[in-house]
Amino acid sequence: MMFLNQEDRYALCVKCGTCRTVCPVFHELNEEGASPRGKITLVQALFESGFEPSKRTKKFISECLLCTACVEVCPNHVQTDLLVLSAREKLADTAGNKLIEAALTKVVFGKTGISFKLGSIVEQAIGEKIDLESGIFYRLPANRIIPEIKSKKFSASKKNIHTHETKTGFFLGCLIDFIYHDIAEDTVTLLEASGRTPYIPAHQACCGLPALSMGDIKKAAKQAKAVMALFDTSDSVVTACGSCGSMMKNYYKYLFDTPEEKKRAERFAEKIKDITEVAEPGMFDNTGHTSGTVTYHDPCHLKRGMGISEKPRILLAKAGHKIEEMHNPGRCCGLGGAFNIKHRKLSSAITKEKTDDIRSTTAATVATGCPGCMANISAMLVEQNLNIKVVHTVHLLASSLKKKPQS
Ligand code: SF4
Numbered sequence: 001m002m003f004l005n006q007e008d009r010y011a012l013c014v015k016c017g018t019c020r021t022v023c024p025v026f027h028e029l030n031e032e033g034a035s036p037r038g039k040i041t042l043v044q045a046l047f048e049s050g051f052e053p054s055k056r057t058k059k060f061i062s063e064c065l066l067c068t069a070c071v072e073v074c075p076n077h078v079q080t081d082l083l084v085l086s087a088r089e090k091l092a093d094t095a096g097n098k099l100i101e102a103a104l105t106k107v108v109f110g111k112t113g114i115s116f117k118l119g120s121i122v123e124q125a126i127g128e129k130i131d132l133e134s135g136i137f138y139r140l141p142a143n144r145i146i147p148e149i150k151s152k153k154f155s156a157s158k159k160n161i162h163t164h165e166t167k168t169g170f171f172l173g174c175l176i177d178f179i180y181h182d183i184a185e186d187t188v189t190l191l192e193a194s195g196r197t198p199y200i201p202a203h204q205a206c207c208g209l210p211a212l213s214m215g216d217i218k219k220a221a222k223q224a225k226a227v228m229a230l231f232d233t234s235d236s237v238v239t240a241c242g243s244c245g246s247m248m249k250n251y252y253k254y255l256f257d258t259p260e261e262k263k264r265a266e267r268f269a270e271k272i273k274d275i276t277e278v279a280e281p282g283m284f285d286n287t288g289h290t291s292g293t294v295t296y297h298d299p300c301h302l303k304r305g306m307g308i309s310e311k312p313r314i315l316l317a318k319a320g321h322k323i324e325e326m327h328n329p330g331r332c333c334g335l336g337g338a339f340n341i342k343h344r345k346l347s348s349a350i351t352k353e354k355t356d357d358i359r360s361t362t363a364a365t366v367a368t369g370c371p372g373c374m375a376n377i378s379a380m381l382v383e384q385n386l387n388i389k390v391v392h393t394v395h396l397l398a399s400s401l402k403k404k405p406q407s
């Protein structure tokens with residue numbers, strides 16, 4: 001079991017409660033079991049006393065966005081995300097995950113009538129022959145407006161395929177590959193402007209995060225192996241999705257048992273770069289003009305997972321954008337992959353806090369670095385009839401590149 005050696009991690013928890021102050025789930029539910037501290041106690045009991053988890057315990061374990069806000073503030077660096085994942089893995093070994101999967105399957109296939117819109121993704125997906133293991137089903141707001149799925153994956157488009165000789169790989173992730181081709185194009189533009197020719201393998205699939213977050217480690221490991229194999233010859237692997245990036249950088253190493261496999265995952269982790277790490281301020285016009293006011297939402301996995309928060313702001317400012325900060329730009333948007341399907345009301349309440357925070361600024365544009373956050377926040381703003389656009393950071397950057405001198 002991949003996360004089994006976590007005893008030392010929960011033993012580090014001194015029950016100070018600092019983590020409760022930042023947990024979006026605890027903020028909504030105000031129950032100890034929903035707090036990071038409460039979850040740690042439950043995980044410990046699950047592993048140490050062998051008690052049969054109640055429905056309520058399973059619910060508390062599933063009520064985590066894996067946003068790591070708790071990890072960021074914990075004085076003892078307790079990794080609640082890993083502990084929650086270890087519990088989900090254990091529950092998946094019994095009945096828990098099967099129940100989650102069954103619920104998701106029902107919702108995804110629209111059989112319950114709960115989620116007509118998500119059901120319609122599946123209709124599109126079946127029409128387009130999307131692999132039903134794709135993370136796309138778990139990375140969109142289930143109960144809101146769903147963006148249209150393109151008739152062809154970006155990675156399957158021949159004009160975008162370069163050779164293995166190219167040392168910079170571009171991992172798209174499901175949302176960009178199936179839906180947001182404009183993000184892929186803008187990322188390619190930025191990579192080329194930085195002097196790189198991206199290698200975009202044709203057979204890209206899910207990074208494995210949705211499977212991991214549901215405790216299905218076998219499936220996540222299988223998907224991780226496939227991704228690593230695609231980029232064997234690349235020196236670096238660039239992504240424009242904070243969630244995929246963090247999965248590949250931080251979690252792959254936990255998916256494997258043998259030292260060789262672990263080492264391979266660690267070496268792969270060193271290659272992972274967000275596009276804003278690769279782009280440099282000198283690539284943009286700095287003529288003092290203002291392109292408008294934007295507010296920036298920090299995706300959890302980009303900020304806390306990959307440690308990237310300042311650089312997108314620096315680049316946006318260099319590209320002529322005035323940044324007006326919301327009160328809590330690093331607070332989770334409430335999507336959390338399968339979390340938003342399983343806990344729809346809770347997810348919506350957390351998203352609404354985010355859009356309220358956005359509304360406290362005068363910005364008419366929100367920039368962010370994760371297509372999942374983008375889809376989720378955007379759908380809530382539309383639902384609230386608000387004329388605020390949500391765009392990926394690369395969109396604002398690619399349109400502000402310095403013009404090449406005419407030859
Ligand atoms: S902040 Fe850390 S030590 Fe304190 S209760 Fe939370 S997990 Fe435990």
Ligand code: SF4
Pocket residue numbers: 022023024025026035036039063064065066067068069070071080081
């Ligand atoms: S990861 Fe986020 S949602 Fe989960 S317990 Fe920590 S703060 Fe709460």
